[in-house]
Amino acid sequence: MADVFISYSKADRAVAEALAADLKAQGFDVWWDFELYAGDDFHDMIRGEIAKAKAVVVIWSEAAVASKWVRGEAEEASDLGTIICTHVPGFDARKVPINFRTLHCEAVVNRDRVVAAIERKGAAAKAQTTPPTITSDPLADLKARAAAGDAEALCELGLKHANGDGVSQDYLEAHRLWTLASEQGSAVAQFHLGVNFANGHGVPRNNAEAARLYRLAAEKGFARAQFNLGCMFLNGWGVEKNEIEAVRLFRLSAEQGNLDAQTNLSVMLAEGRGTSRDLATAAHFLRLAAAQGDPEAACELGSMHLEGDGVARDAIEAERLFRLAAQQGDPRALFNLGVMYANGDGVARSDAEAIRFWLLAAEKGHALAQYNLGVRYTAGRGVAHDDVEGARMFRLAASQGIDSAQYNLGAMHASGRGVEKDEEEAVRLFQLAAEQGHAGAMEALQRRGL
Structure with a gap:
């Protein structure tokens, strides 16, 4: 009997597979057999597994909403009080079927929150039957776990070899370890393999292969892979240039908090590249990036407020944002503060302050x-x-x-x-x-x- 049942559309198999792998790695019994979706009605085994499960994780997407099988499984779980609603990256949770909209719908990539919801339903992770031997040597423990085929350990040890962190730098060994983890469906490993092929680390440079691997990881919701694949579509590296696809991928990554994606997406929205020009949404993503401490985003958002470009003109907010960026030494922000003091715009006019800020900017x-x-x-x-x-x-x-x-x-x-x-x-x-x-x-x- 599995404690966790995953309901999903076949179109989202990669997302479900990644979730199942992560939950199993944490010790949960998981049922997600996609081979049993072919019947004209609910298969007896499916209904039996739903009835026995303590938590039924439904992965909503456009395809899932359109699937009578997923909707039916969700209704069964709702009646039993075991349903947990999640959604794939980029899906608007307001589009779930109307009878489930009162339930919280969590992004499936937020694994900690999904696991917490599963545990609240009464499902518990089981202790590993053969835990790795713990020694006083963390590197030896890591190698032992990797040798046993643990995907997370393979990824971590691969990264150590790539960076020469506590072990000899060896891109070939890193590639080998990541390949083993990738075969288990690890999005992290697929991302790092993509980086290897994009940069020619341990393998011949191959942008097409890099894009293929980034795509595998991106489909599992891995934000850094979504961003890198977006860059490949933006520049036509290994794929046909497609700014619309670049924007889509940047948005998926940005919504998960990837700072680089937030700044790239804001530029494309502001310029109307790959999408309609939308300064208000550009400002939204700049605000998210600025909140993460990015000085260029803070400075650009400050300029928008100073000019009233896509947002309400607000010299006081502009000055605040410029100061945030200036504290990190951003020369453009230092220059803009000088201009504000020279003109008395949002601040008391002061030639001395204008000169001070311009001197700092000039030095940079x-x-x-x-x-x-x-x-x-x-x-x-x-x-x-x-x-x-x-x-x-x-x-x-x-x-x-x-x-x-x-x-x-x-x-x-x-x-x-x-x-x-x-x-x-x-x-x-x-x-x-x-x-x-x-x-x-x-x-x-x-x-x-x-």
Whole structure:
């Protein structure tokens, strides 16, 4: 008799298989025999297993909602009080059949919560009959578990070999161990194998094989695999380029909290790539990424609030987000804070604070901060007048292609202000700025007959 019965659509077999493997690894007796779905009505064995199970985990998806078998099994379990509703990644739980909508529906990938729900129904994990021998050497224990075929141990030991963590770095051995775990259906192992093929670690580089392995892991709800596979579709690596599929995969991964997926998805939503342009949803995923401490996401969301782009204009919230990013040294956030203080936008106007933030940003190579400081030093606004320092700042910004910095530095060389007078260098700088359409530079060249 199995304590846990898994009900699912055949379309979600990979998800059910991964759940069954995880539950069995924790000591639960699980019944999930997909071969018994062929009858015209409930098979006697299926009904018997549902009746004996202490917990019936129903995996809802679009296919499951459309399946009379899954709906029937769910009704049986509901009548018995043993039903636990879960859903596949990306499925809107509001779409479950109406008679089950009052029940909490947990994402099936949230294993800890699913296990807790199973235990509340009275099912208990059984002690392993042959537990691995525990020694004082964790590495020896890990190797023993791996030798016994434990998938989790195989994955962990493979990662140690890949990183040279306590063992010799050996990509071939890592690949061998992950292959053994993959054969047991481990999404973690399939993901790492995909990374091996994508990077040519221990095997010839093969993007098509990497994509295949990422897909296996992604179908089991593994967020990092969903993100990596999304990147492959975004760039056409090993698969045909498909931005719509990239967005779908990024969304699945982002909804599980993958920070990189959240930031990539926000960019695609903001640009309308692979999906309709949706700044409000882009802001939502930026907010999730910012909450995880990502400075670029905080800075981008701050810019949206400052400009009222997709969200309500809120200079106070923008300043808060910029400060979060600035605390991690983000140069764009430092520059934006300088602008806010220079303009008195959401903060009390302060040239001293503007200069302070621009200096911090300039030290990190922010070109516009360098240009603004050049303007301030040569004008003596908020700082002591200093043409030499102003020219130095213009030179830094000019080297990064800021046309106004090229023009201003050219004018300084033409007059010998703060720098050595050098007509040839002035012309060179005017030409660089003119190539970008700078009107003042074009006029300066015209005056010289150039």
